[in-house]
Amino acid sequence: MAAIETRGLMRRFGRHTAVDSVSMTVPERAVYGFLGRNGAGKTTTLKMLLGLLKPTAGSARVGGVDVAADRIAAARKTGALLEAHGFYANLSGRENLDLTRTLLGLPAAEVDRVLEVVEMTENGRRRVSDYSLGMRQRLGLARAMLGAPPVLILDEPTNGLDPDGIADMRRFLKSLPDRTGATVLLSSHLLSEIEQTATHVGIVHEGRLVLEGELARLKADQAPEIALRVDDAAKATRVLRGHDLTVVAGDGGLIARLRPGEDHDAVVAALTRAMVGAGVGVFAIGARARSLEGIYRQASAPDAVPARSKELA
Amino acid sequence: MLTALIVEARKLNRSLALLLAVAAPCLIGVFIFFNMLRGKAPMAWEMWMGSSAGIWAFFMLPMSVTALTALVAHMEHGPKAWDHLRALPRPRWTTYAAKAACVLLLVAAMSLLNLAVTWGAVRAAATIKPVLEPTGDLALMQHLTVVGRMWLAAILLTAIQFWTAMRFASFVPALAIGIGGTFFSVVATAAEAGVFFPWQMPVNMLATEAWRVNVALGLGGGLGALVLILALSHLSAREVR
Numbered sequence: 001m002a003a004i005e006t007r008g009l010m011r012r013f014g015r016h017t018a019v020d021s022v023s024m025t026v027p028e029r030a031v032y033g034f035l036g037r038n039g040a041g042k043t044t045t046l047k048m049l050l051g052l053l054k055p056t057a058g059s060a061r062v063g064g065v066d067v068a069a070d071r072i073a074a075a076r077k078t079g080a081l082l083e084a085h086g087f088y089a090n091l092s093g094r095e096n097l098d099l100t101r102t103l104l105g106l107p108a109a110e111v112d113r114v115l116e117v118v119e120m121t122e123n124g125r126r127r128v129s130d131y132s133l134g135m136r137q138r139l140g141l142a143r144a145m146l147g148a149p150p151v152l153i154l155d156e157p158t159n160g161l162d163p164d165g166i167a168d169m170r171r172f173l174k175s176l177p178d179r180t181g182a183t184v185l186l187s188s189h190l191l192s193e194i195e196q197t198a199t200h201v202g203i204v205h206e207g208r209l210v211l212e213g214e215l216a217r218l219k220a221d222q223a224p225e226i227a228l229r230v231d232d233a234a235k236a237t238r239v240l241r242g243h244d245l246t247v248v249a250g251d252g253g254l255i256a257r258l259r260p261g262e263d264h265d266a267v268v269a270a271l272t273r274a275m276v277g278a279g280v281g282v283f284a285i286g287a288r289a290r291s292l293e294g295i296y297r298q299a300s301a302p303d304a305v306p307a308r309s310k311e312l313a
Numbered sequence: 314m315l316t317a318l319i320v321e322a323r324k325l326n327r328s329l330a331l332l333l334a335v336a337a338p339c340l341i342g343v344f345i346f347f348n349m350l351r352g353k354a355p356m357a358w359e360m361w362m363g364s365s366a367g368i369w370a371f372f373m374l375p376m377s378v379t380a381l382t383a384l385v386a387h388m389e390h391g392p393k394a395w396d397h398l399r400a401l402p403r404p405r406w407t408t409y410a411a412k413a414a415c416v417l418l419l420v421a422a423m424s425l426l427n428l429a430v431t432w433g434a435v436r437a438a439a440t441i442k443p444v445l446e447p448t449g450d451l452a453l454m455q456h457l458t459v460v461g462r463m464w465l466a467a468i469l470l471t472a473i474q475f476w477t478a479m480r481f482a483s484f485v486p487a488l489a490i491g492i493g494g495t496f497f498s499v500v501a502t503a504a505e506a507g508v509f510f511p512w513q514m515p516v517n518m519l520a521t522e523a524w525r526v527n528v529a530l531g532l533g534g535g536l537g538a539l540v541l542i543l544a545l546s547h548l549s550a551r552e553v554r
Contacts, residue, residue: 053554085392
């Protein structure tokens with residue numbers, strides 16, 4: 001059973017379709033990166049999963065429970081960190097957590113446990129008004145973990161964190177499924193964050209889920225790329241196009257995209273011969289592992305066709 | 314529901330709600346104290362307690378309700394806490410009901426405090442100027458009954474203020490309604506139709522005609538309870554964006 005599953009999830013605000021037929025599957029114990037630019041529909045989707053917004057069409061299930069049919073049962077399986085933390089600045093971090101703990105009917109020791117998990121025990125008695133943004137973020141994470149819910153929904157969890165805090169948060173999120181058995185759905189507009197944290201990825205673009213799958217498999221399944229550094233990019237591009245390859249300008253050189261199934265070594269050898277024969281000075285040529293950025297750019301291109309990893313396999 | 318009520322009460326810790334709850338009745342006490350000291354001849358307890366109840370009912374009570382409902386609502390609007398609260402595995406109406414109960418309980422406590430502070434102010438003034446020692450009986454039960462009725466009659470205006478304050482993230486609509494309602498309550502205290510005006514219903518508990526008391530009490534309490542239920546139902550069901 002998937003930890004989170006949506007089918008044809010749609011949400012309109014007036015004429016604007018914020019989320020358009022999103023069918024996503026988050027496997028149990030996965031760290032699922034929900035990636036998309038600001039305004040792509042990530043937060044709206046998360047809010048529908050939490051029962052905060054009603055879908056215009058479609059369904060959402062958390063831990064097998066239909067959110068629309070039984071919001072409270074679905075919410076029992078979920079802990080959430082939302083963009084707006086909603087802390088009471090006049091109270092301490094510990095008091096804030098204790099309010100939620102009381103509402104959830106959990107034992108008092110639960111506050112100490114989650115404060116320890118996010119390494120906030122020492123600052124628990126300080127007022128939230130004195131907290132930095134990073135501390136509030138960690139406190140929000142602690143609150144999401146109250147009662148050890150099997151599913152954590154985290155909206156932009158590294159927002160406001162300093163570089164060390166971001167690295168700590170990444171390590172922490174990555175280790176969560178092994179440490180607690182939880183499934184983590186985290187939204188972000190930062191490619192590097194998702195690439196370094198997630199086991200699975202879903203890319204949302206203009207409200208539509210344009211790509212979903214296991215990150216390692218997505219990378220493996222996509223055609224490899226060849227990176228080149230040459231003395232004459234224009235001449236090299238003509239040679240590459242003559243071999244029926246897609247060529248794009250990359251960081252400090254050219255990138256040729258191979259078709260799936262093409263023999264990488266044979267193509268490199270053929271290209272090298274062709275370019276040398278055409279008088280192009282080749283400084284470097286070699287395989288370039290597909291990055292999430294490349295996958296994202298391709299998936300969110302205007303003419304991109306919605307695809308799932310299994311279709312690409 | 315009790316859990317939600319306890320949580321709401323704890324949120325008020327270190328907020329300005331308790332200061333407001335003490336300050337509003339004390340202001341009336343201060344006024345009564347200095348007003349009494351201006352006098353030259355003693356007056357009846359009835360007069361002092363009635364004056365205090367009148368000021369409380371037509372001005373300080375509606376203003377306090379306006380301020381309290383805005384404050385309780387802004388505890389969630391300010392830090393945008395609604396998403397967190399509404400995502401919890403609890404019936405949403407309990408959150409709103411607990412907030413409404415908090416406001417009503419605070420208003421009840423303020424009503425009683427007003428009575429106590431007025432008694433204290435009169436006693437203090439009479440101690441300083443013994444010639445002003447009030448005449449007649451205190452008739453505490455009678456005043457308690459009037460204050461209780463005022464509280465019941467104020468449920469309608471409390472429900473309207475509560476609904477508005479919770480519905481709108483900006484405090485302006487709730488303040489505008491509260492200030493407007495109190496303004497007309499003050500400038501048209503003697504208006505015949507005031508008995509049907511939510512902000513004048515509490516002060517109508519001091520009316521000499523029984524029908525005015527009964528109508529204001531019935532509408533303020535009965536219709537107030539209904540409006541409060543409608544508010545809870547609407548607030549729980551609506552989406553907060």
